[in-house]
Amino acid sequence: MPIMIEFTTDLVRVLFAFCFYYPLFMAYLWMSGGLYYYLHYERKDPPPDKPPPLLHYPAVSILVPCHNEGENICETVAALQALDYPEYEILLIDDGSTDDTGAHIERLAQGDDRIRVVRLARNQGKAVGLNTAATLARHDYFLCIDGDSLVDMHCLKWMMRHLLGSPRVGAVTGNPRIRTRSTLIGKIQVGEFSSIIGLIKRAQRTYGKVFTVSGVMVCFRRSALHDVGYWNPDALTEDIDVSWRLEVRHWDVRFEPNALCWILMPETLRGLWRQRLRWAMGGSQVLMTQFGVLLRWRQRRLWPIYIEYFTSVAWAYSMALIVLLFGVGLLVDLPEALQIRSLAPGWGGLVIGSTCLLQFGVSMFLDSRYERGYGRYYYWMIWYPLAYWILNVCTSVVALPSVLLRGRRRARWKSPDRGIRPHVP
Template identity: 50%
Template sequence: MTAFVDGLAVFTLAYPSLMAMVWMCGGLYYYFQWERRDLALAKRGLTLPSHPRVTLMVPCYNEGANVEETIGHLLRQRYPNFEVLAINDGSRDDTGARLDRLALGDARLRVLHQPNQGKAMALNHALGEADGEILVGIDGDAVLDHDAVMWMVKHFLESPRVGAVTGNPRVRTRSTIIGKIQTGEFSSIIGLIKRAQRIYGTVFTVSGVVVAFRKSAVEAVGGWSTDMVTEDIDISWKLQLGGWLIHYQPQALCWVLMPETVRGLYKQRLRWAQGGAEVMLRYGAQVLRWRNRRFWLLLLEYAASVTWCYGMLFLALNWLLHPNLTTLAEGHFFAWSGVLMTGICLLQFGISIFIDSHYDRTMLRSFIWCAWYPLIYWLLNLVTVIVAVPKAVLRRRGQLAVWESPDRGESFRE
């Protein structure tokens, strides 16, 4: 038993550092292989050989305070051939009335109304009404960069195998320490993960707040699943299992509102963790087939993450029962593990800030908050995964997944 506990302790200490190294190497490779060319192209000015019709889909639920800003930025896209399709999903506030009023002032905006049935149902509703060959999904509280559509369409023109392109969300809410830390997290964790996963061929999830789809690809996989709590993770796996590729485009910037309270952050990350577990339960057996072997690294990464969370729980319970674990502190590995993990964490943030400072000049300011990241976010990931996996197992299949208004940060409260 002692050998097992010691081995588990080594794994729990080594895993975060190992994954950080994978993300850093993948992120740097992506940057030097592809990203630098797009940065140079952005300075010259991006032009496309053609401009297929694009439908910007905006599912909205209780977005009265934000929807006018969101729609206003969409209507100022520099892409020449688009329409905006806003879906009011049974909002209880004045979202529907605001959208109808906006539609009267611009023929490019159409508004759909439906009872509250969730984001996936709203997207499926828009899928049936969209005129575009390319569908761009934007949350009702997000602000899309004026050139984002152009950069995402570029991928569909370059390869007929591309089924989706996930964009680059940037945090707007930075008035509390939680908001400031998320600024670094979206760069040093989410951004690097997207780049690394793009290198080994499969992406765990698109960013639901800013993503483009080939309409024919979405139709081929049956649209969005209405019974999954995270429709973005689900559609990512459905597309890739269907043989489509997902690309990442950091030039497709989108400014998003994120929780700035512990409660709001916990609820958001719990939903993300449950969504990941639901996808694994639904598609895990299919992924194990030989023809889906490109998913195996992704599956291994997820399995290791869950093992780490429950391993930490086991060690904590074991410590409560047998608090004298002095043997774990013996040897140079354990003596220097804390220093090593801190150094790797800071290196990871340094690399991500170097890369993402091309898109956000204020990134360097977030470096001071990096020291809080391991304490807050690894602990949060630990708790949410432990809670989410049983919730995913027990959740009844076919149950409609509806949404509720999120915590959007202290600086955006009415």
């Protein structure tokens, strides 16, 4: 019995140590990788509005999947029509919309011969819409954006430099910027996309592999997509799924911070929960479907990001277990080894919180070249460790069993929360 008590005590100590040191270690790993990327690549780039000239400018097909985008599609297309690129076509994909999206895109097509309309009679999901448009596209490079996004006029030149620079580059993901900033949730997401998405993609690019492209704006090589069978209709997050299938086939996936895209994000708790749960379920789905990469030596460059994501899910369950033990301890008398006295952060929380703010400071410094006045959002980041870590723990814990119970079935559109008052870029 004393041996069992000692073992349990040691186990709880390990659990606490893991929950404390894991985010601390990863924060410094991301910061060092992001700073290296900046010094080695980004710092040498010209300003975002002056992309370097390309040796040639191959035509591009722009695929825009839409489902109930009547309020946004005209603005999205206007930004595409202003692209600084010699030749491109725009395929607007109406995936069974029930609002006036169809009428808008038909009118847009009549006014511009670069625009073609792809109509699906009923909602088939984003992947099916993209696959359908890909078969109709005339060109060998695809720019895929969401129907509520606003692309920067120079984004295509920045992304095409990677695809033209190396025949092994299969996809290039852009740098999404948040437009919805009218609430605390929106303001926090401005820093989150810089620190948790932009900084991590820089670091992953430095260390070898990018976990996922950003589905709101990504440029593909047609031959790479053909090699992996295009988009998977059963994938909950088609962007994560296609990224992994490309990299398993040894295609390179890159991040281009100069390729800017302005996006709408949820500003309600319900909308945020639905979005992050879908993201977490998509990540969990990849954990299960791509487990085989750990057994293949040729896929060793994917091991670090697979293990990192697996560890992040384990961290979420560990945090949930600590909270559960604390809650149970309030109701019944637990053995001494299992008692959690308090959830108050203490000095450890201060260290993690300070590191988190340092990470936000580094990432906002890196992104300040793309947006003036960016630093004013730093103040709001103090809420991120409390609010968003709780959200991420909850969605990760719910996601894994949800994916296991879901089985294999097609992923379809659900109209998301798109914020309250968009910021004008």
